[in-house]
Amino acid sequence: MTLLRPILMLLVVAGACGLTWKFAEHHPATNDQAFMALYMHLMPAKLVAGQAGDHAESDAGEGSEARSHGEPGEGEHAGGAHEGAPPLVALPLPGVFGFFDGDPRHDGAQLVMTNLQLFQIAAVLLVFIAFSGVPSYLRSGRGDALTRTLAGFCVAIRDEMVYAKMGKDLGARFLPLFLSIFWFVLFMNLLGLVPGAATATASPYVTAALALVTLLTMLGCGMSVQGPLAYWKNLVPHVPAWLWPLMFLVEVIGVLVKPFALLIRLFANMTGGHMVVLSFMGLIFFFAGNDFSALKSLSIAPVAVGFAVFIMIIEGFVAVLQAYIFTQLSILFVNMSIHPGH
Amino acid sequence: MYIAQDQVIDIARMGAGIGAGIVAVGAGIGIGKIGAAANEGIARQPEAAKDISGGSLILAALIEGVALFAVVVTLLILIL
Numbered sequence: 001m002t003l004l005r006p007i008l009m010l011l012v013v014a015g016a017c018g019l020t021w022k023f024a025e026h027h028p029a030t031n032d033q034a035f036m037a038l039y040m041h042l043m044p045a046k047l048v049a050g051q052a053g054d055h056a057e058s059d060a061g062e063g064s065e066a067r068s069h070g071e072p073g074e075g076e077h078a079g080g081a082h083e084g085a086p087p088l089v090a091l092p093l094p095g096v097f098g099f100f101d102g103d104p105r106h107d108g109a110q111l112v113m114t115n116l117q118l119f120q121i122a123a124v125l126l127v128f129i130a131f132s133g134v135p136s137y138l139r140s141g142r143g144d145a146l147t148r149t150l151a152g153f154c155v156a157i158r159d160e161m162v163y164a165k166m167g168k169d170l171g172a173r174f175l176p177l178f179l180s181i182f183w184f185v186l187f188m189n190l191l192g193l194v195p196g197a198a199t200a201t202a203s204p205y206v207t208a209a210l211a212l213v214t215l216l217t218m219l220g221c222g223m224s225v226q227g228p229l230a231y232w233k234n235l236v237p238h239v240p241a242w243l244w245p246l247m248f249l250v251e252v253i254g255v256l257v258k259p260f261a262l263l264i265r266l267f268a269n270m271t272g273g274h275m276v277v278l279s280f281m282g283l284i285f286f287f288a289g290n291d292f293s294a295l296k297s298l299s300i301a302p303v304a305v306g307f308a309v310f311i312m313i314i315e316g317f318v319a320v321l322q323a324y325i326f327t328q329l330s331i332l333f334v335n336m337s338i339h340p341g342h
Numbered sequence: 343m344y345i346a347q348d349q350v351i352d353i354a355r356m357g358a359g360i361g362a363g364i365v366a367v368g369a370g371i372g373i374g375k376i377g378a379a380a381n382e383g384i385a386r387q388p389e390a391a392k393d394i395s396g397g398s399l400i401l402a403a404l405i406e407g408v409a410l411f412a413v414v415v416t417l418l419i420l421i422l
Contacts, residue, residue, distance in 0.1 A: 160396075261411070264410060264411055264414055265403070265406070265410060268407075268410030268411075268413055268414050269406070272413060321403065322403070325403040328400055329400075
């Protein structure tokens with residue numbers, strides 16, 4: 001029984017990686033565009049039906065792909081390649097959301113499932129599986145090592161992060177939210193380090209959704225506790241009357257900028273770490289050159305792989321730290337919006 | 343000094359590189375000062391070590407966030 005949960009968690013991770021490998025769009029690349037092809041792994045890849053391993057449209061498809069990857073077309077990924085593969089899961093949206101349209105061939109905006117969604121679902125499943133023994137451990141005091149570790153971390157988050165800032169009664173009402181944010185972000189960050197997996201938090205849209213949760217909590221709870229107008233009035237500390245308009249503008253912008261900073265911090269930390277690792281790997285292909293010289297690339301390979309391993313160790317630490325920072329700052333912001341303190 | 347039209351974009355991209363470098367300098371100085379102050383505080387009062395370390399970790403991450411703002415701007419220069 002003690003091994004059941006870790007094995008299930010590994011199965012979930014392996015299943016998500018396998019589904020990504022099977023269904024995500026595959027862009028073959030040439031050696032002179034090695035860096036760009038590697039960086040494309042940081043962009044979300046749409047899941048398409050019936051495509052991986054199927055090179056039936058190989059000659060026409062890869063010929064046009066090689067030409068379309070030849071130009072420096074950064075940021076333009078799934079538009080040109082594999083014209084014939086329909087998305088695996090597509091949800092129609094009202095036309096207002098045209099910006100999020102992932103499938104231009106169908107009428108109307110379509111929300112297309114990407115490999116990021118797979119790993120978000122995997123992160124949620126991992127949280128449920130890992131914490132499945134914690135309630136009975138908290139009631140009876142008996143649990144295996146994983147359960148006790150996770151319960152210990154939750155107690156640490158509760159006592160040192162939430163209750164320390166918000167007090168016991170208010171903290172108890174917000175504790176589920178902050179625990180969910182912490183473990184969700186932590187599992188998404190850590191999943192990004194698994195080979196073959198995509199980092200969901202390396203997408204600004206995912207971190208924007210998380211920051212939006214914090215922003216809506218700030219605004220909603222602040223306005224419901226203090227009253228809608230009193231909340232905006234209490235944003236500004238005691239200043240002389242002639243300074244008040246300027247300070248009000250600064251504080252209103254601050255309310256919007258603080259979750260935006262949460263977004264950028266998490267997104268850039270995750271993406272930056274991966275970009276450095278991908279750059280080191282790309283150096284190997286860059287040194288091989290167009291003649292695919294094995295000698296040159298093998299000579300640079302130990303150095304590149306060594307640096308990449310070192311950076312990945314740092315990335316593991318950054319993954320945990322950024323989850324902690326996101327949660328800590330969310331606690332701070334929500335607390336400041338409920339108890340302005342001045 | 344005459345700059346050809348097709349060189350302008352490349353020089354703009356060089357600006358992005360220089361900007362990213364200056365950002366790293368700023369972040370390094372800031373986090374270094376936090377580390378120095380934290381170590382001095384812990385040396386003066388070892389029983390406050392936990393509070394000081396906890397606070398300085400958050401401050402270092404905040405400075406890192408500002409540095410990454412600038413890195414994102416640099417990436418936008420390169421891409422847009």
